Amino acid sequence: MVRPLFFSLVLGLVFVSLGCRRGEGERERGARLVLKYQPLWGPPEPFRALLADFEEAHPGVTLVTEALPNSSDLAHQFFLTSLEGGAADFDVLVADVVWVPEFARAGWIADLSEAFPPERLREEFLPGPVEAVVVDGRTYAVPWYLDVGVLYYRTDLVPRAPRTYAELERFALEAKAKVPGMQGFVWQGRQYEGLSCNVYEALWGHGGQALGEDGRVLLDTEAGREALGYLRGLLTRGVSPETVMGFGEEEARRVFQEGRAVFMRNWPYAWSEAQKEDSPIRGKVGMAPLPTVSGEPGFGTLGGYQLAVNASVSPERKKLAEKLIAHLTSPEANLVLAVHYARNPPRAAVYDDARLKQGSPFIASLREMVERARPRPVTPYYNLISDVLQSEFSAAVAGIRTPEEALGRAQKQVDHLMGEGR
Amino acid sequence: MSGPVRGSLERERRQAYWLVAPAVVVLAGVALYPILAAVWLSLHRFILVFGERRFVGLGNYAYLLGDARFWAALGNTAYFTAVAVTVELLLAVPLALLLQKSFPGRGLLRASVLVPWAIPTVVSARLWAWMFNPDYGLINRLLLGRDINWLGAPGYALHAAILVDVWKTTPFVALLVLAGLQGIPEDLYKAARVDGASPWRIFRSITLPLLKPALLLAVLFRSLDAFRVFDAIYVLTEGGPANTTETLSIYAYKTLMRSGDFGYGSTLSVATFLCVVVLAAVWLRLLGREERAR
Numbered sequence: 177m178v179r180p181l182f183f184s185l186v187l188g189l190v191f192v193s194l195g196c197r198r199g200e201g202e203r204e205r206g207a208r209l210v211l212k213y214q215p216l217w218g219p220p221e222p223f224r225a226l227l228a229d230f231e232e233a234h235p236g237v238t239l240v241t242e243a244l245p246n247s248s249d250l251a252h253q254f255f256l257t258s259l260e261g262g263a264a265d266f267d268v269l270v271a272d273v274v275w276v277p278e279f280a281r282a283g284w285i286a287d288l289s290e291a292f293p294p295e296r297l298r299e300e301f302l303p304g305p306v307e308a309v310v311v312d313g314r315t316y317a318v319p320w321y322l323d324v325g326v327l328y329y330r331t332d333l334v335p336r337a338p339r340t341y342a343e344l345e346r347f348a349l350e351a352k353a354k355v356p357g358m359q360g361f362v363w364q365g366r367q368y369e370g371l372s373c374n375v376y377e378a379l380w381g382h383g384g385q386a387l388g389e390d391g392r393v394l395l396d397t398e399a400g401r402e403a404l405g406y407l408r409g410l411l412t413r414g415v416s417p418e419t420v421m422g423f424g425e426e427e428a429r430r431v432f433q434e435g436r437a438v439f440m441r442n443w444p445y446a447w448s449e450a451q452k453e454d455s456p457i458r459g460k461v462g463m464a465p466l467p468t469v470s471g472e473p474g475f476g477t478l479g480g481y482q483l484a485v486n487a488s489v490s491p492e493r494k495k496l497a498e499k500l501i502a503h504l505t506s507p508e509a510n511l512v513l514a515v516h517y518a519r520n521p522p523r524a525a526v527y528d529d530a531r532l533k534q535g536s537p538f539i540a541s542l543r544e545m546v547e548r549a550r551p552r553p554v555t556p557y558y559n560l561i562s563d564v565l566q567s568e569f570s571a572a573v574a575g576i577r578t579p580e581e582a583l584g585r586a587q588k589q590v591d592h593l594m595g596e597g598r
Numbered sequence: 599m600s601g602p603v604r605g606s607l608e609r610e611r612r613q614a615y616w617l618v619a620p621a622v623v624v625l626a627g628v629a630l631y632p633i634l635a636a637v638w639l640s641l642h643r644f645i646l647v648f649g650e651r652r653f654v655g656l657g658n659y660a661y662l663l664g665d666a667r668f669w670a671a672l673g674n675t676a677y678f679t680a681v682a683v684t685v686e687l688l689l690a691v692p693l694a695l696l697l698q699k700s701f702p703g704r705g706l707l708r709a710s711v712l713v714p715w716a717i718p719t720v721v722s723a724r725l726w727a728w729m730f731n732p733d734y735g736l737i738n739r740l741l742l743g744r745d746i747n748w749l750g751a752p753g754y755a756l757h758a759a760i761l762v763d764v765w766k767t768t769p770f771v772a773l774l775v776l777a778g779l780q781g782i783p784e785d786l787y788k789a790a791r792v793d794g795a796s797p798w799r800i801f802r803s804i805t806l807p808l809l810k811p812a813l814l815l816a817v818l819f820r821s822l823d824a825f826r827v828f829d830a831i832y833v834l835t836e837g838g839p840a841n842t843t844e845t846l847s848i849y850a851y852k853t854l855m856r857s858g859d860f861g862y863g864s865t866l867s868v869a870t871f872l873c874v875v876v877l878a879a880v881w882l883r884l885l886g887r888e889e890r891a892r
Contacts, residue, residue: 253855260646260858282647366750367838419732421839422750431733556647560857567667571840574752585666592661593645593859 209496210240210266214251214481222516230503237496248272248369252559259284264488267497270481271317273308273551274558280316281556285484289315291498304478305522308551316484318505319522321513323479324542324549325377327466328432328440328450330457333358337464339471341381341406344439348415351438361410362428363441365420367570372562373477374441375569376552378403380475381468386553393553393561393590396583404572404579411573421574433457441466443479447538448518465545478549480520514539520546557594564589633871639864646858658865667841667849668866672873674756675845678831679824682763683817689764690771690816691809697772698779715769723833726762730834749835752842759831759843763824771816778812779805811888818881825874846870 216223227239244251252275259279271279279285294310297318305319327344329337333351338344348360364370376386384399394400410416420428425442432440433449435456440446450461466474483504485497503509507529510521515535520542526532527543552558568586571577577585640658644651662668697708714722729736730748738744748758782805790800828847831837837844837852850870854863 249856256646256855256858278647282649365839366836367840368836419747419750422732422747427731427733560645560647560859563852563856567837567841567844570838574840574842576752576840576842589667593857595643 206236207496208238208240209500210242212242212244212266212269214244214246214270216517218517222512226509226512230500242266262488264486267486267489267493268500269484269486270320271484273478273480273482276309276317276482277311277554277556278559280311284487285316286487286494287314287316288485288498292318301522302524302547304549304551308478308554309482317482318501320481320483320505321519322522322546323443324546325373325441325466325476326444326545327464328442328446329462329464330438330460331462332460333438337462338467341467341469344467345415348438357436359417359431359437360415361439362416362423362431362437363420364423364425364428365573366422366424367566368424369562370424371569372552372565375403376477377466377475378406380550381466383469393555395590396587400583401579404582407573408575444542473548475548475550476545478551560593561590636864636867639860640868642861644861646860658862662865662869670841671844671846671849674843675825678756678760678827678845679821682760682824683820685764686768686771686820687813687816689768690775693772694775694779697776711769711772714766719766719829720833722766723762723830727834730758750839752839755835755839755843759834762830762834767820771820774816775809775812778809782808814881814885814888818885822874822878825877
């Protein structure tokens with residue numbers, strides 16, 4: 177009999193002390209704010225200092241950071257299961273650029289329009305990222321950092337950056353003929369999300385659009401067929417090696433970095449790798465917008481992460497979470513991420529900051545390309561359909577199906593998901 | 599028998615039921631409930647993003663019958679299972695015969711043969727993915743000058759996955775066969791040798807027939823396992839290129855976890871489950887006939 181009594185006494189004490197803590201002081205005191213994010217590669221100190229600044233400005237608030245898997249697919253899966261289950265154990269989360277409409281539609285992330293009105297975002301941020309976070313005129317996330325698809329080329333092997341697809345092909349074949357063992361153009365052709373990015377870039381370069389006027393995902397279009405035909409043609413005409421069908425970002429980068437390819441499509445991270453001390457291509461690499469049919473600068477796929485608030489947390493915690501987002505997406509924070517982690521600022525004004533030009537001239541030089549970056553179809557159903565896109569795009573690139581067949585099949589499956597097939 | 603004894607027997611029997619009950623409840627909870635839940639879900643249109651959950655009866659199954667991707671995945675799975683299990687058996691029997699012979703270092707060989715089986719599949723699949731790399735991989739280097747795009751080219755990728763599965767599970771099959779071999783009475787061999795039978799004749803007339811139950815068991819285990827293959831292929835190719843390595847499990851997983859389409863994803867899982875049940879029934883019947891014949 178002694179033991180249960182003792183046990184309940186202890187429990188009682190715990191509750192009483194918890195109650196006291198919550199009761200005393202201001203609302204923020206004792207609050208614990210959890211940020212769920214993917215680790216930023218680089219030195220940990222600058223980011224820690226950024227978080228410490230927030231804690232200092234909000235005494236009594238404890239910030240907790242929880243790392244997500246580095247793979248975007250795995251992180252998405254985590255959110256799919258935990259947000260669907262109404263988990264409230266994290267407040268602020270990072271969302272890949274293609275998740276925001278989906279999470280907003282499902283009611284998993286909070287409407288932030290009051291703290292971050294869409295008009296203000298449009299004034300302060302670049303157009304692409306704003307397009308990705310504003311859903312039906314409401315703000316659901318704030319851009320944190322950006323990524324954009326770009327073309328890398330070997331300055332010692334080609335006269336200048338190609339502006340059209342025809343030029344890229346000609347330069348690649350000429351350089352290949354001169355240097356034995358050289359590959360032409362390497363990109364990401366494996367069946368995964370990176371392939372979709374490459375296909376959309378080709379689609380925009382052929383004058384196509386990802387979404388119709390009515391917001392429908394357009395697949396079976398003239399530009400779509402041309403884009404897939406172009407990518408397949410790169411393989412059949414020997415511009416790209418057959419091995420690109422198994423390439424992700426890193427596979428392409430390794431070949432390029434070893435000096436075995438003339439051109440590469442990749443994200444900006446490959447630049448710093450190429451410029452490292454022991455890199456065989458150090459000083460021989462140029463970077464340019466992707467080519468197009470017409471010769472105007474191409475459109476890179478917009479990548480990157482946004483900060484959103486878990487819709488399951490209490491209004492008080494939401495208020496605090498909004499403050500944290502404001503802090504982490506401030507011009508100062510943009511600058512820290514750009515200089516220390518080579519992440520492109522989503523804020524236009526930061527590109528004019530002398531400290532950026534000084535601290536990270538490469539990131540500053542990307543402004544034009546980042547401004548032209550386009551998001552993949554902005555629709556709540558993107559993740560639902562991306563799996564279909566990946567498999568049919570892959571079939572067309574591998575030459576198993578013609579672009580017509582692949583796009584027709586993709587359209588049929590997508591329509592089924594959208595409920596028109598049943 | 600007198601009354602009290604029967605009464606105590608009756609009590610004991612009842613007691614036995616009570617003792618078994620918790621296990622039955624747990625089993626029903628962890629095995630039966632998920633199966634029934636999946637079947638129930640498969641009758642719905644239930645896509646997370648839409649936030650709708652609507653009963654559609656057999657609608658998902660009707661779509662499944664016309665779904666080219668499902669049939670392709672079923673074909674891939676069946677091909678993978680048939681080829682992998684056949685090759686594994688063909689390799690495992692000689693391996694088991696070798697392991698049964700006594701020679702110096704046999705213990706070490708037996709242990710080392712099991713190493714591939716002991717390595718977690720995800721780890722070994724990663725390892726193989728590097729070896730298959732067209733530029734740096736060991737495989738192309740061994741094939742001197744050949745430039746085969748193992749994981750990127752349709753036709754090659756599925757066979758690469760089969761190779762990984764064979765490498766990994768042949769030791770397991772060999773172990774099962776070895777157990778079968780050791781169950782064959784030594785007298786039979788002695789008698790055959792006295793009669794002057796050739797080694798091939800001994801193998802055909804004694805070893806093979808008596809090994810049949812063990813072989814069937816190995817086929818049962820392996821084919822059920824191979825039919826549900828997920829991890830190795832997912833790590834190697836994620837189902838690509840162009841879904842040529844997509845098995846039923848991978849299709850179901852992608853539909854459920856990546857797209858959040860719980861209705862159709864469950865339909866795919868149930869279809870996979872039914873295939874496995876049919877396969878198991880066929881093998882068990884063959885096995886049962888074999889047992890009865892002995």
